[in-house]
Amino acid sequence: MSHEIMKVVYRKYDGSLHWNHPALLLGEDEHGVWTGCPAGTVGSRGSEPPVTWELPFVLLFPRESWWTATFNPAPHRLEIYCDISTVPSWSDGEVTMVDLDLDVIRLREDGRVLLDDEDEFEEHRVRYAYPPDVVANARASAATLLEAVAAATAPFDSSAARWLALIS
Template sequence: MTQIKVVYTKYDGTLHWNHPGTLLGEDDHGAWVSVPAGTQASKGAEPPVTWETPIVMLFPRDGWWTATFHTPPHSFEVYVDVTTVPRWRNGEVTMVDLDLDVILLRDGGLVLDDEDEFAEHQVTFGYPDDLVTRAWETARWLLAAVEGREGPFGGAHTAWLDRAAPSG
């Protein structure tokens, strides 16, 4: 298993969430990364936070999103960021966070989050029209796929969680 760095930026290039992970492997859905409990993650220059539960992340080969699958007792089951297509280079996977998030809560609730941030950043960062269209299309597709437990959201993550290194 290979150690990597996960790096999200904002559209203007500023650093967003970033943290280490372990590349577990790939399947038809994309590349799977383990992030054990106790991992420290930073949001830009803010002080790091420590994740209390292990997760696995999915980075699709050509999708405009990334997914995080949380373990109990975390209140989120699935957290999907609408992003640019993840790119791999020199031990890093990087993508631009496009604000919109699809969240499946552990209690079954489904949320589209940060629409206000997306609207604000369209102006602040000058998102091109085609990027705005792609982000909305992706968010709508993700809402349906997560709700319907389709594709990678149908339980594919469980085998990768089983392969992940012990937390801590």
């Protein structure tokens, strides 16, 4: 089965390039649009040297939410990695959003759920003068995701398995 190749582009609030890489457009369900990166996919963070991911992963881009989610198969130590971001925007085979620093992570080993990079969020909130609505949406999304990921409610249950199977 062949899938359309698209581009995933995360930026920082000042417009600078953050993570960016190709992905396969896998499909859409009630949770949003799913893309996949097979093992060997090459990505870059800003102007840093490219990296090659050894394990496949899938990304979920909800249609109206202030986050994106990456689902990693075993043996990856991070089972789920959610980026708090602006609502993903689609145009000409590219999905773009602004990474707002906060991350919600579920560790595979013990199932702990963590909120990461609060210090970076506070630093960038001041440096880039995040508007009040951006701060409020970012914090609300992080709180909602912490609960949903910890409770393993869809799509943070086994929903990603069928999409991972398409690229593994």
